[in-house]
Amino acid sequence: MSGGTENDVVIVGAGMGGLSAALVLASAGFKVVVIDGAAGPGGKLRQVTAGGHSFDAGPTVLTMKWVFDTLLSRCGTSLETEVALVRSDLLARHYWRGGDGLDLFADVDRNADAIGDFAGACEAAGFRRFANDSARIYRLLERSFIDAPRPNPLSLSARIGLHRPGSLLALKPYSTLWSALSGYFADPRLRQLFGRYATYCGSSPFLAPATLMLVAHVEQDGVWIVQGGMHLLARRLMAVAERLGVVFRFAENVVSIDKDRSGRAITGVTTDQQRQVRAASVIFNGDAAALAQLLDPGKVPRRRVGQRSLSALVACGPAIPSGVPLAHHTVFFSDDYKAEFDAILRQHRPPADPTIYVCAQDRTDAGALRGTAAGSGERLYSLMNMPADGDGHAYTESEIDRCLSSMERRLARNGLPLLLDRQVMSITAPDGFNRLFPGTGGALYGMASHGAMASFRRPSSQGPITGLYLAGGSVHPGPGVPMAALSGKIAAERLMADRALIGRSRPVAITGGMPMRSVTADTTP
Structure with a gap:
């Protein structure tokens, strides 16, 4: 089955880059369909459930607010209209061994x-x-x-x-x-x-x-806390897009980005439901590491482990902290920072003594507790950096337990005795992130920004063949929520500029997201 009419745009991937591209294109008059393999929008702005509570399990702060102000002004609205924001006075609290602490402010x-x-x-x-x-x-x-x-x-x-x-x-x-x-x-x-x-x-x-x-x-x-969580930002951007006529569909994998016989131009995409979506252009909004296999599905992709950014172990669950006071964002530093990064990037193993970031999602920036049920614990998101080896290594329960134990030791040394309850926590290791974001090994930021030329090595919005455009945190201008939004805007504007140069409108598909999935431009249920 194929679909697509003049000026139709199919966006596969409702992550931040895909949402941004959808808003730019829809506000310019394109008919847009967004498709994604997840249950809802957000990509890395994901949400998990643990101990009967919902947690933000991805990015936890909003910065560069001007990116979203500019994006939403194109759509006749504003960020403050769509979500409730609180500007942080206390940016983060930091602790070292023995409980020595320092707060940073705005x-x-x-x-x-x-x-x-x-x-x-x-x-x-x-x-x-x-x-x-x-x-x-x-x-x-x-x-x-x-x-x-x-x-x-x-x-x-x-x-x-x-x-x-x-x-x-x-x-x-x-x-x-x-x-x-x-x-x-x-x-x-x-x-x-x-x-x-x-x-x-x-x-x-x-x-x-x-x-x-x-x-x-x-x-x-400026650092802002989104009331209701960062995942809500993705849902509100989706709601704005729907008001502009964008249609959202979920749960269909793209198995190839299709080319013409010459191999030099895009013809559309094919999904795992044997559905072909014909399109003259594709914006790929997944990680650039997954692009090669979609362009040549029979080819085994090359693993470039040495170029990958960090992965993480993320543990979300209710807990009852004691000891040093938490803020909304609190960092517990290891004793030897260089040894920590050598373990991850040179030895490709979890650090024995990790730095821990804790997001206390029920606290204000200053640390006041909001609306937590007595005795049930508050919602804590804990993260340690890890090697991006998730496509070559399946983390066992004992390995994850060792990582959690190393987190508990570091927290205690810095003044926060805390039990990470393995029975109720939602835990994602590098292999889990690799399943969510295929081709990455669990790397959460594309290529590492190492060396003077690192920023210039990220792919641009112009893909390797005619009609292919790129967006997402692995391409220019880089990772992070506002950067990914900018990448979607840049890709959409590049596509529209090329259309104007050609002088006529043609069907478009935008692919990407987690995992890479698609539906046709036929929007009937």
């Missing part, structure tokens, strides 16, 4: 004062220089790189200004994040804290470029 002066109390006046002055430099890097890259088609080094230099060598050097392109941080902070705990920003794109601070300092400014510029 205010440079408050942070300088807190760092001064924690580590001394010299470190406070270093933070002020760091905050200024991170803001400068962000301003240089926001329009020239982040919200733009992927540049190469020369075109990026031209956008920033070849006559502004000082601006180009301010990006610190040849320094690692860790080495750059030593120029601001003598205290290793502060290098560890700000080095953690590399993990936001699944990378090691010892290998990632210093450009990632910009994350500090992104957080200072």
Whole structure:
């Protein structure tokens, strides 16, 4: 069976990139059908159930709000109209061995004062220089790189200004994040804290470029908690799309992206229900690592383990914490950060002493508990970084238990005695993430951002053959909720620009998501 009429758009994958592309295309007048293999929208903005409670089990913060303001303004609405937002005053709480703690705030002066109390006046002055430099890097890259088609080094230099060598050097392109941080902070705990920003794109601070300092400014510029959880954001974007006429379908796998006889142009997609969806263009919104097998289903894909970003072990469940007070976002640092990343990226094994991120989903940013049933425990999401080996290694129950035990030891050393109840928790290891996101090995951020050229190695929105476009967190501009949304916008705009160049409208399919699935443009039930 085939489907598709003039100007029909089929989007496979209701993750953030697919939702963004749907909104851009629908607001431009395209008839859009979105299809996904999951039970609902969101992709990595997934939701799980444990102990009778629902948990956000993916990204837990919203930053770069302007991305969604701009996206939704095209649709005649606003982010605040669609979801209730609370801007965080306290960005995150951090603990080290013995319970030494430091809070970071959405205010440079408050942070300088807190760092001064924690580590001394010299470190406070270093933070002020760091905050200024991170803001400068962000301003240089926001329009020239982040919200733009992927540049190469020369075109990026031209956008920033070849006559502004000082601006180009301010990006610190040849320094690692860790080495750059030593120029601001003598205290290793502060290098560890700000080095953690590399993990936001699944990378090691010892290998990632210093450009990632910009994350500090992104957080200072605003972190929001979505009331009802991050998964609700995906559902509300879906609701906006439905108001624009977008139709959503779920539960059908794409088994191939089809090409013409020459192999140089897209003709559509085929699904596991023997359904062919003919289309002149495809936007692939899955992980780029899965693309090769869809273009050539009979070929065994090459595993590029060394290039992969971090994976994770995520454990969600009710618990009753004691000891040091939690905030909504709390980080418990390991004793040896370098050993932790060496274990994951060089030895390809879980770290024996991991850094733990805990999202206390029933707490305000400052730590006040909201509406938790007495005695049942509060909803805690706990995460440790892991190697992306989920396509070559099936994690056994005993291996997962060892990881959970290492998490419990680190939490206790840093002042939080906590029992992670294996009987009620929802646990996802790298092999589970690989099943959710095929071809990745469980890597959650595409390729690791290691080396000065890492950002330029991510695929652009233009695919390898005519009519194929790419979106999602594994392509430019990179991983994260706002970045994925930008990738969908960039891919949709590239497609529309190519259509305008051709001068006529043709059927379109957009593929991707988790797992890669499709239906025809025939929207009848």
